[in-house]
Amino acid sequence: MGIDYIFLASLIGAEINSQVNRDFFKKKGLDFENKGIYTINLSGVMMKMNLTIDKHEHDEEILVLAAGEIDAYTAPKLREELLSLAEAGKKSITVNLQDVSYLDSTGLGVFVGVFKQLKANGGELRLIHLSDRLKRLFEITGLSNVMNISSTTEEGRQ
Amino acid sequence: MSRVMDYIEMKIPAKPEYVGVIRLTLSGIASRMGFSYEEIEDIKIAVSEACTNAVHHAYPNDEGGEVIVGFGIYEDKLETMISDSGKSFNFIQKKNELGPYTESSTVEQLAEGGLGLYLIETLMDEVSVANHSGVTVFMVKYLSGERENHDTTISTQETN
Numbered sequence: 001m002g003i004d005y006i007f008l009a010s011l012i013g014a015e016i017n018s019q020v021n022r023d024f025f026k027k028k029g030l031d032f033e034n035k036g037i038y039t040i041n042l043s044g045v046m047m048k049m050n051l052t053i054d055k056h057e058h059d060e061e062i063l064v065l066a067a068g069e070i071d072a073y074t075a076p077k078l079r080e081e082l083l084s085l086a087e088a089g090k091k092s093i094t095v096n097l098q099d100v101s102y103l104d105s106t107g108l109g110v111f112v113g114v115f116k117q118l119k120a121n122g123g124e125l126r127l128i129h130l131s132d133r134l135k136r137l138f139e140i141t142g143l144s145n146v147m148n149i150s151s152t153t154e155e156g157r158q
Numbered sequence: 159m160s161r162v163m164d165y166i167e168m169k170i171p172a173k174p175e176y177v178g179v180i181r182l183t184l185s186g187i188a189s190r191m192g193f194s195y196e197e198i199e200d201i202k203i204a205v206s207e208a209c210t211n212a213v214h215h216a217y218p219n220d221e222g223g224e225v226i227v228g229f230g231i232y233e234d235k236l237e238t239m240i241s242d243s244g245k246s247f248n249f250i251q252k253k254n255e256l257g258p259y260t261e262s263s264t265v266e267q268l269a270e271g272g273l274g275l276y277l278i279e280t281l282m283d284e285v286s287v288a289n290h291s292g293v294t295v296f297m298v299k300y301l302s303g304e305r306e307n308h309d310t311t312i313s314t315q316e317t318n
């Protein structure tokens with residue numbers, strides 16, 4: 001299993017544009033519209049190594065879709081995007097973390113910063129569709145007591 | 159004491175873009191050893207946190223340093239060493255300044271950085287830190303069922 005993982009990761013990194021590989025993964029329901037380095041985790045789920053951020057605006061509310069890994073490299077980009085939204089007067093920011101495959105303290109730091117910024121202006125930060133992994137991180141650090149988060153599992157139960 | 163079966167070492171530029179590369183390698187090594195998905199995700203976070211610290215604290219002025227990451231592969235455990243040769247910082251003092259947020263934390267009290275050290279301590283079985291000309295963080299994760307207790311404490315060694 002370990003060997004498969006390394007092999008696939010390097011294969012995808014090197015030949016993301018090869019039609020054969022595209023077709024192979026398309027059959028598995030995976031599509032590569034965006035170029036980048038992809039890896040496969042041990043559950044066989046395709047993950048982006050970088051971070052993409054999509055925004056959908058509705059008046060004062062905004063939904064942000066984050067996909068990929070949030071780490072020391074990508075966190076500054078996320079911070080910049082979210083803080084610029086807060087500074088532009090957005091009161092309520094909702095971040096969908098469904099496709100975030102990795103998160104560490106750098107990402108938690110970004111959310112804490114944005115949370116504080118919005119709170120100071122009477123706004124709100126909501127984090128939705130957290131995987132069990134991500135939810136656990138918020139619980140370990142105590143952030144789940146302070147911030148408005150909801151996991152995929154809880155939402156499914158409602 | 160179990161003997162080292164294999165040792166793998168990587169040297170990366172002290173830049174944030176290479177932390178993900180260490181994670182990728184680590185995933186391969188840990189899955190080869192038989193760690194579970196959950197355990198691998200935990201080790202990935204702990205090792206990334208140590209690498210991030212090395213990148214951010216050791217080379218604040220972008221002086222182009224290096225970070226060395228060593229993986230000691232044992233029958234029953236994975237030992238990881240993250241070392242920088244740059245400016246050292248007081249790991250224990252930093253650790254004591256930070257910790258989990260509590261329900262009584264006010265918004266103003268929420269620090270935006272530094273949870274990394276707390277996560278390392280929480281997610282790994284053993285952690286020790288040596289402060290010499292730089293900082294070296296050793297951390298151990300046992301394969302399921304091999305660990306003796308779940309409480310991790312950080313010990314420190316000063317060598318000068």
